[in-house]
Amino acid sequence: xSQTVVARDGDTxxxxxxxxxxxxxxxxxxxxxxxERQTDPHHLNRLINDKSxxxxxxGYALGRLxxxxxxxxxxxxxxxxxxxxxxxxxxxxxxxxFHVQCLPEGRGPWMLLWSKAVIHxxxxxxxxxxxxxxxxDGHVAVKAYARSxxxxxxxxxxxxxxxxxxxxxxxxxSILIQDWMEKAPGLIERGHWFFDKAGLPPEDDAEVTRFxxxxxxxxxxxxxxxxxxxxxxxxxxxxxxxxxxxxxxxLAIEMMxxxxxxxxxxxxFWVV
Numbered sequence: 291x292s293q294t295v296v297a298r299d300g301d302t303x304x305x306x307x308x309x310x311x312x313x314x315x316x317x318x319x320x321x322x323x324x325x326e327r328q329t330d331p332h333h334l335n336r337l338i339n340d341k342s343x344x345x346x347x348x349g350y351a352l353g354r355l356x357x358x359x360x361x362x363x364x365x366x367x368x369x370x371x372x373x374x375x376x377x378x379x380x381x382x383x384x385x386x387x388f389h390v391q392c393l394p395e396g397r398g399p400w401m402l403l404w405s406k407a408v409i410h411x412x413x414x415x416x417x418x419x420x421x422x423x424x425x426x427d428g429h430v431a432v433k434a435y436a437r438s439x440x441x442x443x444x445x446x447x448x449x450x451x452x453x454x455x456x457x458x459x460x461x462x463x464s465i466l467i468q469d470w471m472e473k474a475p476g477l478i479e480r481g482h483w484f485f486d487k488a489g490l491p492p493e494d495d496a497e498v499t500r501f502x503x504x505x506x507x508x509x510x511x512x513x514x515x516x517x518x519x520x521x522x523x524x525x526x527x528x529x530x531x532x533x534x535x536x537x538x539x540x541l542a543i544e545m546m547x548x549x550x551x552x553x554x555x556x557x558x559f560w561v562v
Contacts, residue, residue: 315483318476321407328370331357337375337391346429347391349452367416369408374401376408384419386412397431405439406475413467413474415511422464426451433461440473441465471520477503488548488561498530502546505533512554514541521545 314320328334334357338347348355360366365380373396378386390408392401412418423441425433441463450460471477478496481503485492493499505521508514514535522532536542541552542562549562 315479316476317403318407318410318474319479321403322410322476324371324404325407325411326370328368328375329361331361333370334361334368334375334377334391337393340391340393342394343391346426346453347389348455367412369411371404371408372396372400374404376405378412378418378421381422384417386416386418386421388421388423402435402438405435409439409465409470410474410476410507413470414507414513414516416513417516419467420464422462424450425461425463426453427459427461428453436463439465440470442469467520471500471504474504477501477507479503480506487559488546488550490546490548497524497528501525501528505545509541509543509552509559510554510557514538514543514552 312323314323335355337343338355338357344355357368360377361368363379367378367380367386369376369378374390374392377389377391379389381387390405396404409421412421421441422444423436424447425436442465444462444464446459446461448459449457450462451458477500481499481501482492484490484502484506485499493502501521501524505517508517508520518533518535524530525532531545531547534544536544536549541554543550543552551560551562553559
């Protein structure tokens with residue numbers, strides 16, 4: 291058995307203390323490094339009480355907004371970044387309601403890339419299969435933002451949002467994991483990374499590389515059953531060898547004709 295030393299974001303192996311700058315596989319992976327699951331409400335409270343955000347999220351609440359109860363709810367995932375926070379409320383297994391708040395200084399390219407990173411985080415690290423969002427009437431920027439992330443119209447709710455203590459119409463949009471994986475950034479780079487680290491010849495076919503990268507991202511993120519389903523969904527129809535889970539503890543996989551032992555907690559794998 292030979293060990294392949296890997297780092298999720300393509301680190302060269304030297305620590306920051308040695309003065310070596312971290313190397314990321316892609317801009318998406320760089321943004322992922324700035325995504326953190328939060329258990330303290332301080333950051334989210336600062337955002338939702340900002341004067342540019344508060345009118346859109348207040349609802350019927352009075353006084354200063356406090357997210358302490360929201361953070362404590364086990365059905366809610368809060369992801370924080372330098373200028374923003376994303377809230378994912380589990381509606382049912384696999385389905386999450388998505389809300390995001392961003393300070394003015396982060397809006398634009400930073401927010402768009404960071405948002406792609408949190409959606410990647412959810413699809414690769416949780417049971418998420420569909421992410422839904424509400425777009426209130428009158429908020430032109432958030433509608434353009436949702437479209438740029440790949441969200442699609444599903445239906446409308448005539449009283450689906452509250453603005454200035456008054457119900458207003460909103461559009462309900464969502465993104466399915468099947469649609470996301472076809473265009474998601476960072477997957478092709480992860481596929482190339484895997485072929486290199488596993489000692490396999492690179493694939494010329496971008497689709498093969500993309501779906502291989504998808505499976506590897508999910509395996510590294512501790513979602514082996516999800517990796518099995520979505521890699522094999524593609525592999526079976528594409529006439530490629532399907533992935534097999536050999537053991538769960540340790541996590542041993544046969545993939546692309548190679549046996550691998552994954553260590554998600556250290557984001558690495560062994561080539562057998």
